[in-house]
Amino acid sequence: MAHVIVLGNEKGGSGKSTTAMHLCAALMAAGKSVGAMDLDLRQQSFFRYLENRAATAARDDMALSMPRQFVLRLSEADSVEAAQAEEEGRFAQALNTLDSSCDFILIDCPGSDTRYARMAHAVADTLITPMNDSLVDFDLLARMDAKSGKVLGPSVYSELVWEARQLRAKAGLQPVDWVLLRNRLAHNQAHNRRKVGKALENLSKRIGFRIVPGFSERVIFRELFLSGLTLLDLKKTNRLRLSLSNIAARQEVRELLNALNLPDAKVNF
Numbered sequence: 001m002a003h004v005i006v007l008g009n010e011k012g013g014s015g016k017s018t019t020a021m022h023l024c025a026a027l028m029a030a031g032k033s034v035g036a037m038d039l040d041l042r043q044q045s046f047f048r049y050l051e052n053r054a055a056t057a058a059r060d061d062m063a064l065s066m067p068r069q070f071v072l073r074l075s076e077a078d079s080v081e082a083a084q085a086e087e088e089g090r091f092a093q094a095l096n097t098l099d100s101s102c103d104f105i106l107i108d109c110p111g112s113d114t115r116y117a118r119m120a121h122a123v124a125d126t127l128i129t130p131m132n133d134s135l136v137d138f139d140l141l142a143r144m145d146a147k148s149g150k151v152l153g154p155s156v157y158s159e160l161v162w163e164a165r166q167l168r169a170k171a172g173l174q175p176v177d178w179v180l181l182r183n184r185l186a187h188n189q190a191h192n193r194r195k196v197g198k199a200l201e202n203l204s205k206r207i208g209f210r211i212v213p214g215f216s217e218r219v220i221f222r223e224l225f226l227s228g229l230t231l232l233d234l235k236k237t238n239r240l241r242l243s244l245s246n247i248a249a250r251q252e253v254r255e256l257l258n259a260l261n262l263p264d265a266k267v268n269f
Contacts, residue, residue, distance in 0.1 A: 002035065002099045003263055005106050006124035010140055010157045012111030015130040015183040015214065017045035018221050019256075020108040023128075025230040026257050027104050028065040030265050035098030036067040039117055040110035041074060053228025062236055064228075068102060070094040072116060084115060091119045104262070113160060121164035125174070126260060129157075130181040130214055133196050141180075142203050149195065151203050158207050179260060180204070183214035212259040215252050218245060 005023065007016040020036075027034050038046040050069065057064040072090055075083035098105045107124075109117040121127065131137040138144065140157040154162070165176060180200065200211055215221060224230060229237060231250045257265065 002102045002105045003125050004095075004123050005104060005126045005128065005262070006109060006120045007107065007128050007130065008109040008117065008121055008124075008157075008161075009129050009131060009137075010111060010113055010160070011131070011137055014111070014132055014137060015181075015221075016111075017049060017108055018225075019128065019130050019181065019183070019214070020046050020106050021049045022230050022232070022253050023257070023260075024067050024106050025065070025232045026253060027106075027262075027265060028067065029232055032103040032265060033101060034067040035102035035105040036069045037072060037094055037098075037105070037107045037120075038069075039072065039107060039114065039120060041072065041116075043110075046108035047071075049225055049228055051228070052226055056227045056229060060237065062233075064233065064236070067106065068098060070098055087115055088119065091116060095123065104265075113156070118160065118164065121161060121176075122167040122171075124164070124176050126262065127161065127164075127176050127178045128181055128260070129178070129209070130183045132184045133182050133193055135196060135199075138196055138199060142199070142207075144199060149199065151199060151206070154207055162207070178209040180209045180211045181214035181256070182211065184217045212256065213252070214256065215249065218249050220246050220249055 007020045009016060024034050024036060036046065036050065038044045040046070047069065050066065053064055054066060056062060057066075072094060075086040075090075077083040077086055095105065107120045109120055131141075135144070140155055142155050142158060143152040144150065145152055161178060168174075168176060182200075204211055220231070227237075231246060231253055234246060234250075
């Protein structure tokens with residue numbers, strides 16, 4: 001069976017689509033077949049990234065690996081019950097179709113609570129939650145006392161993950177490996193980083209996630225979107241030079257893949 005990786009967070013701008021694209025490229029570079037779903041049915045940043053990648057490959061005659069994509073759409077049924085049943089059927093069909101031909105399935109969720117997002121969380125073998133290194137993003141995970149800094153209890157997104165875990169347990173599935181990815185780390189905000197880091201360490205013991213370093217704040221990640229390229233593709237093009245900063249960013253991708261400890265996925269880039 002394919003290993004399902006879900007990128008989830010109820011806040012936009014945390015780097016879900018960028019992370020999904022780089023994981024997709026890294027897994028394909030490791031010789032794995034990858035399926036892809038973008039559940040942000042309005043913006044579709046992940047699929048737009050892939051669309052730009054296909055256009056660059058065609059225009060510049062570049063050999064760029066592509067995942068197998070499955071496009072979902074919302075039900076137009078009149079009743080809530082009928083719409084739910086139809087969307088559950090579509091999601092199951094997508095999983096079955098990709099599972100038959102892929103080693104990994106990457107699902108990018110929207111920055112909101114949707115029915116498709118909840119279904120994705122329930123089937124995730126690995127759940128990756130990218131978050132900006134800020135107390136605003138932390139508030140989606142837990143409520144914090146402003147004076148003492150003490151964690152008061154889980155917030156809306158943690159409760160969504162807990163419900164997904166309950167569904168997995170009832171279905172007899174293995175527990176999800178929940179990974180919190182600290183993205184856009186800024187080197188000039190040491191006090192904020194320590195405060196967020198301490199709060200996350202305390203929270204991880206209470207609600208069961210592990211913390212791994214993500215991607216630093218680098219211009220290169222924003223520049224790559226329009227071309228659909230990733231840091232793993234830079235040697236194939238003369239559009240962007242492989243600077244020291246870009247080499248360091250490639251190392252962050254390598255370290256992330258190692259930290260995720262995905263089954264039979266060896267880093268070879």
